[in-house]
Amino acid sequence: MTSPDPRTATPPHVMAVTAHAARCRTLAAALPHARVIHVTDGESLLREAHATIPDVVLLYSDTPGVPLHDILPLLRQRDELAATRWLAVGTHGLGELLAAGADALVSDATPPEGLALQIEIMLARVQQQRAAHERLGTLQRRMDTWEHEERVRDQLVHMLVHDLKNPIAAVMGLLDIVLEDRRIPKDTQDLIKVARDESQHLLHLASNMLDVRKIQAGKMHLRRELIFSPMFEEIITLAQSDVGSGLRDRHLIVDVTPSLSPVSADPEILRRIMANLISNALKHTSAGGQIAVAVRAHPSGVEISVQDNGEGIPAEDIPNLFAAFEQSRLTLHGRFDTGMGLAFCKMAVEEHGGQIGVTSERGAGSVFTLTLPLTPDTEDEDEEDFADLLV
Structure with missing residues (x-):
């Protein structure tokens, strides 16, 4: 017994x-x-x-x-x-x-x-x-606590982004006005440009953080359109303006194959993807470096690549490169980055039914490549506002 x-x-x-x-x-x-x-x-x-x-x-x-x-x-x-x-x-x-x-x-x-x-x-x-x-x-009590904490975090991130957008937009607008004043000395103008770029970078960080949280919560709703070759060129041009003046001392090459078969994608989200990839290439190249953006036909759709000739990414950093709060330890600039940009790119590309990857060689640069399918895997979802990127 x-x-x-x-x-x-x-x-x-x-x-x-x-x-x-x-x-x-x-x-x-x-x-x-x-x-x-x-x-x-x-x-x-x-x-x-x-x-x-x-x-x-x-x-x-x-x-x-x-x-x-x-x-x-x-x-x-x-x-x-x-x-x-x-x-x-x-x-x-x-x-x-x-x-x-x-x-x-x-x-x-x-x-x-x-x-x-x-x-x-x-x-x-x-x-x-x-x-x-x-x-x-x-376990259920722990799950309830975790879900409550997740909701609080989502609310805090949402409040953070939306509370920051207006003052950042005001600062950027005032800096643009000051830059138009010809009486400002050249060295002061350079400082104002840096301040403007950093303000825009802050907006990128906040917007990426909010968007990653939305994707993780399944709240990313794509507004798909048929994207043709001319529209790819327009999206890349807008993405360049999002990145800021740092591209002025880089040699940027854009090559879009004409008459591409159209892909179904959200142009605003695609612009955000390109801005993040170009910004990442900028971060890994020094002044005078080269960044090449190419849009080519692919057997399953369209292939987009962003290549730089910077210092490259250490092999041990690549497996976690697309994870939030991860970034390469080897960079040419001291700017803090949450790693949310590449995390957003991966989630947004996969939401479109595509794939993204990277190849890199130390001292020879990196190539980020993404593919977008011609036909989406799922039906268009209901619209929902995404974090707006002010430029």
Whole structure:
């Protein structure tokens, strides 16, 4: 027989529904660590099961009064008795009890030791089920806490981006006005351009952060259009303006194959992808470096590549390069980057049904390549505003 668990606060409860009290006394002697409760009939069982949650209930088929097979279905519907095991005991009427929901059958001629062993097995299963239910409850509470924290984070990110957009736009507008003033000395103009570029970079960081959170939450809704060769050129031109004045001291080459088969894509999201990839190439090249953007036909659609001749990316950094808050440790510039830009690119490209990857060689630069399929995998989704990128 199983010894009582010292960690258990109360002994297991075993109810015996029978008119014969002697059966309960014999059973109590065979189960010294359990509390055996005598219940005289089915109506009493309904009351007792409300007051005390039993672990195992023995249903003697010869119990007088309301048939136990009529009462058992009512008891099995109660949530607090979900782990309770029901053992039908007798010679006649066991089939009705089994049909009503009894977990096992045993003859009333079974010796006390054999009956006690059957109950011990059931008690062990009850303990396992309740332990599993407790673990499930703990996991559910953790999940609820995690979901609450995720909602709070999403709200904070959303508030952060939308609260920053207006003041950043105002700063960038004022800086543009100041730059138009010819009385400003050249060295001061250079500083103002840097301030303007950094303000735009801050907007990129905030927008990427919000968009990555939206994609992770499944809230990215594409506004697809058919993108032809001239529109690719327009998107790349707009993406260059998003990157800022840092491109002025880089040699940028754009080559779009004419008469490409159109792909279905969201032009605004594609512009954001290109801006992030060009900005990333800018980060890894020095003044006078070269960045080449090419749009070519691909067997499954269109292939877009952004190549630079910068310092390259260490091989150990490449596997995690598209993860949020990851970036190459080897850069030519000290600017902080969350890594959200490349994470956004990967998620946005995959949302279009495409793929993105990178090849790199130390000292020879890197090539980021993405493919967009001719036909989307899913139907167009409902529209939802994305984080606007102010330029």
